[in-house]
Amino acid sequence: MTDLLSALGWDADWESTFASYADRGLVPARVGRVDRGRFEVLTGDETLLALGQIGAGTLIEQQPATGDWVALDTQPEGLVITDVLPRRTLIMRSSAGRRSEGQVMAANVDTVLIAVPLERETKLGQLERFLTVAWESGGQPLVVLTKADVADDIETAQLRVEEAAPGATVLALSAETGEGMEALRAALGTTTALLGQSGAGKSTLVNTLAGEEVMATQETRQDGKGRHTTTTRELIALPGGGVLIDTPGLRGIGVHDASDGVAQSFSDIEELAEACRFADCVHETEPGCAVRGAITDGHLTERRLLSYRKQLREVEWAGRRNDPAARAAHAKRWARMTQANKGLGQTKRSDRP
Numbered sequence: 400m401t402d403l404l405s406a407l408g409w410d411a412d413w414e415s416t417f418a419s420y421a422d423r424g425l426v427p428a429r430v431g432r433v434d435r436g437r438f439e440v441l442t443g444d445e446t447l448l449a450l451g452q453i454g455a456g457t458l459i460e461q462q463p464a465t466g467d468w469v470a471l472d473t474q475p476e477g478l479v480i481t482d483v484l485p486r487r488t489l490i491m492r493s494s495a496g497r498r499s500e501g502q503v504m505a506a507n508v509d510t511v512l513i514a515v516p517l518e519r520e521t522k523l524g525q526l527e528r529f530l531t532v533a534w535e536s537g538g539q540p541l542v543v544l545t546k547a548d549v550a551d552d553i554e555t556a557q558l559r560v561e562e563a564a565p566g567a568t569v570l571a572l573s574a575e576t577g578e579g580m581e582a583l584r585a586a587l588g589t590t591t592a593l594l595g596q597s598g599a600g601k602s603t604l605v606n607t608l609a610g611e612e613v614m615a616t617q618e619t620r621q622d623g624k625g626r627h628t629t630t631t632r633e634l635i636a637l638p639g640g641g642v643l644i645d646t647p648g649l650r651g652i653g654v655h656d657a658s659d660g661v662a663q664s665f666s667d668i669e670e671l672a673e674a675c676r677f678a679d680c681v682h683e684t685e686p687g688c689a690v691r692g693a694i695t696d697g698h699l700t701e702r703r704l705l706s707y708r709k710q711l712r713e714v715e716w717a718g719r720r721n722d723p724a725a726r727a728a729h730a731k732r733w734a735r736m737t738q739a740n741k742g743l744g745q746t747k748r749s750d751r752p
């Protein structure tokens with residue numbers, strides 16, 4: 400069983416973590432898909448359906464997610480997930496609700512593959528968002544420039560992307576011709592999750608790596624049946640071992656509460672800022688600003704500084720939304736301001752003859 404599990408990413412550390420569960424007669428499995436309280440779990444030779452035994456008051460983020468390793472109670476009446484093993488990494492999305500909790504989109508991902516299509520000019524701001532999500536998860540980002548067969552100038556595109564992705568490996572490839580696919584296989588982690596905008600070539604990559612049609616690509620979907628309607632697998636075991644995670648939720652993920660991720664994504668700017676004369680420099684007009692200096696001498700683009708600021712604002716906004724105290728303070732400030740405005744209007748009106 401262990402051999403079958405290791406093809407899914409099971410290793411000696413998971414084994415020792417699991418020892419106490421094994422003593423209780425529980426069996427390990429990996430969550431392949433979550434569907435409204437029911438979980439598809441993989442044991443290496445079978446895909447089974449299990450129920451979750453979730454105690455009252457459990458946070459959403461503690462419930463089993465795709466990629467989780469779980470302990471299964473195999474009862475005659477059916478399988479029940481009793482525990483989620485502590486996660487090594489997690490890709491989270493803050494929930495739309497008011498409670499301060501997030502939803503785990505994927506767990507135990509060591510490589511976050513970000514697909515960027517070469518057939519159109521790369522939207523660097525979008526890429527930088529995905530990079531922040533990747534760093535925040537605790538996994539290692541891997542940027543893949545897809546459709547190299549239709550690109551004019553791969554080198555220039557690659558340089559532009561590398562500048563926006565410090566600390567990440569950037570590979571160009573074509574699923575069509577197979578060029579660069581070997582390098583990709585070598586760079587994949589044990590568990591790789593896929594991010595990337597629509598049409599980036601993610602499904603095509605998954606199918607190529609899996610060696611079979613596991614995901615519906617855009618072409619096959621042009622049958623009037625709409626997109627993402629086919630029930631495709633979300634955790635795919637690869638022929639050479641290791642797994643890919645590709646879920647609809649991951650495809651639409653945003654930056655949200657990822658302040659550590661932003662710092663890592665923009666490590667070049669954060670490093671520069673340490674050399675600014677003032678500790679609270681906002682890199683506008685301050686003298687001795689190392690960030691402006693880097694822009695002046697061409698080491699940093701204005702575009703990237705703006706992108707950094709935008710993400711910081713988004714994180715701050717999300718943080719306020721998720722922090723009741725901060726939200727209340729913000730609401731009060733607004734109330735005061737609108738009241739002051741009303742007062743102003745009233746005074747003016749009463750001033751009228």
Ligand SMILES: Nc1nc2c(ncn2[C@@H]2O[C@H](COP(=O)(O)OP(=O)(O)OP(=O)(O)O)[C@@H](O)[C@H]2O)c(=O)[nH]1
Pocket residue numbers: 545546547548549572573574575576595596597598599600601602603604615616617618650
């Ligand atoms: N020329 C060329 N076309 C490719 C390559 N990879 C993917 N495509 C095409 O790009 C289009 C989009 O590919 P998909 O794999 O469906 O992209 P996706 O990222 O899964 O898209 P969504 O499902 O919308 O998120 C399809 O028409 C593919 O045939 C490639 O290496 N070369």
Ligand SMILES: [Zn+2]
Pocket residue numbers: 672675676680681682683685687688689690691
């Ligand atoms: Zn500065």
